[in-house]
Amino acid sequence: MKSENTQIIRTAVLCVALALVSNGYAQEQFSLEGQPGALFDGESDVPTTGVLNGIKYVVINGHAIAQGDIVLGKVFADGRITSTTRGLGQSQLVDRWPDGVVPYQFDESITAVSKQRSIEAIQHWKDRTGIQFVERSDDNAAQYEDYVNFEPSAGCASWVGRIGQQQAVWVSDNCTTGSIIHEIGHAIGLFHEHTRPDRDDFITVNWDNIVEGKSFNFDVLNAGIVQLGPYDYGSIMHYGDFFFSGNNQKTIVVPDNVRIGQRDALSEGDAESVNQMYQTDLALTTNVSTTENGVEVDIDVTNLGTMGANNLQIITTLGDAADWISISTNSGWECQAFGIELRCTRDTLAEQTQNKFTVLVNPNGAEPSELSARLVSNTRDTDNSNNTVNYDGELAAPVPQPEPTEELNENSTTGESSESKAPEVGEGKGDPASPAGGSSGGGAALWIAAFVWLARRQRNKA
Numbered sequence: 001m002k003s004e005n006t007q008i009i010r011t012a013v014l015c016v017a018l019a020l021v022s023n024g025y026a027q028e029q030f031s032l033e034g035q036p037g038a039l040f041d042g043e044s045d046v047p048t049t050g051v052l053n054g055i056k057y058v059v060i061n062g063h064a065i066a067q068g069d070i071v072l073g074k075v076f077a078d079g080r081i082t083s084t085t086r087g088l089g090q091s092q093l094v095d096r097w098p099d100g101v102v103p104y105q106f107d108e109s110i111t112a113v114s115k116q117r118s119i120e121a122i123q124h125w126k127d128r129t130g131i132q133f134v135e136r137s138d139d140n141a142a143q144y145e146d147y148v149n150f151e152p153s154a155g156c157a158s159w160v161g162r163i164g165q166q167q168a169v170w171v172s173d174n175c176t177t178g179s180i181i182h183e184i185g186h187a188i189g190l191f192h193e194h195t196r197p198d199r200d201d202f203i204t205v206n207w208d209n210i211v212e213g214k215s216f217n218f219d220v221l222n223a224g225i226v227q228l229g230p231y232d233y234g235s236i237m238h239y240g241d242f243f244f245s246g247n248n249q250k251t252i253v254v255p256d257n258v259r260i261g262q263r264d265a266l267s268e269g270d271a272e273s274v275n276q277m278y279q280t281d282l283a284l285t286t287n288v289s290t291t292e293n294g295v296e297v298d299i300d301v302t303n304l305g306t307m308g309a310n311n312l313q314i315i316t317t318l319g320d321a322a323d324w325i326s327i328s329t330n331s332g333w334e335c336q337a338f339g340i341e342l343r344c345t346r347d348t349l350a351e352q353t354q355n356k357f358t359v360l361v362n363p364n365g366a367e368p369s370e371l372s373a374r375l376v377s378n379t380r381d382t383d384n385s386n387n388t389v390n391y392d393g394e395l396a397a398p399v400p401q402p403e404p405t406e407e408l409n410e411n412s413t414t415g416e417s418s419e420s421k422a423p424e425v426g427e428g429k430g431d432p433a434s435p436a437g438g439s440s441g442g443g444a445a446l447w448i449a450a451f452v453w454l455a456r457r458q459r460n461k462a
């Protein structure tokens with residue numbers, strides 16, 4: 001019997017999560033440009049401008065800032081920069097967040113207003129993309145070495161992509177929720193939309209209107225970027241018409257009736273871009289078989305992609321009366337029965353990894369071909385065709401058991417580790433033949449029912 005390597009499937013009640021809807025704001029981004037003293041106190045004798053990997057920047061209190069709010073690194077007196085953006089538009093996988101999970105925390109000095117808006121901005125990302133955000137705490141700090149720290153500042157700014165260890169998203173009380181959504185976009189790996197290599201097909205930059213010395217903010221980025229989807233005027237990562245204008249004339253001209261520079265919400269293109277950047281390729285295969293323990297469903301989930309997946313769920317049914325009994329332990333999956341459905345969840349599955357587990361089920365007369373299994377994840381699965389359900393064709397003959405009924409009864413009353421051994425009947429369903437002894441006895445009855453069912457099939461086949 002599977003006493004040590006199974007755990008009991010319990011029935012759970014559906015929870016309904018309330019989704020927060022963040023309010024839209026239409027204010028212009030409050031960037032760090034023109035905000036001396038915006039960041040930490042830094043060295044004073046540093047170059048005021050520079051170029052890093054082809055990206056021009058200005059130095060604001062010791063930090064190299066590109067395009068108003070992109071932090072490239074800390075600048076020392078000799079011009080050396082401690083950290084660099086590693087790829088524009090995040091062509092490098094290492095710059096992205098593993099499994100699409102962004103750990104974050106709030107600096108203790110952050111204001112209540114900034115914190116509340118940051119929470120709304122995070123929720124906005126969670127609602128619209130497959131990116132998962134996990135608040136870092138003392139309990140999980142060791143698990144999340146790389147994380148975003150929301151810090152107070154005179155303006156809004158962020159690094160682009162995952163830098164390693166603690167990295168700031170700087171926010172002031174002048175940063176709207178929409179501006180913070182924009183900054184989180186940088187942290188996840190997005191650059192400004194107007195710096196795409198194909199932008200000249202869609203916008204016209206009026207260089208003469210740009211305030212002197214700031215034209216580098218409109219340079220096209222060519223190195224290390226990945227261009228995702230069609231050009232998106234509506235991107236929350238797009239500059240507005242008058243950004244860095246020195247004469248109150250437009251610095252960016254777009255076709256009539258086209259709006260740019262919104263800081264209300266992620267556009268569909270923004271969400272699509274990020275979901276592409278963090279997409280993965282999960283493959284699900286299942287197998288129904290009969291073993292000495294009963295009817296087993298083997299479930300194999302392999303991540304064939306180059307990025308990890310998060311918030312995975314497998315929904316399995318077998319006919320319309322199956323009783324899900326137990327699952328192999330240490331699989332990393334947690335399973336619960338919801339009526340006839342078995343729902344198994346898992347937080348993450350790293351890229352290029354395989355994961356298997358086995359579920360014991362009483363099919364209550366269902367044929368193996370009735371098995372249905374569906375795999376979903378927060379992160380996009382690029383290929384659904386490899387999520388297949390396989391059968392043995394027919395359930396194999398059970399291994400002959402000496403009087404299984406008595407043996408099971410005996411085992412269920414020996415008292416050894418009955419919690420892990422005795423299957424439990426899901427609540428809310430008919431409790432077949434459960435004796436007065438409670439769930440443990442009911443579970444034993446299920447085991448018996450499974451074997452009776454198998455024996456009947458054997459007879460029918462003979």
Ligand SMILES: [Zn+2]
Pocket residue numbers: 069070182183186192
């Ligand atoms: Zn920005």
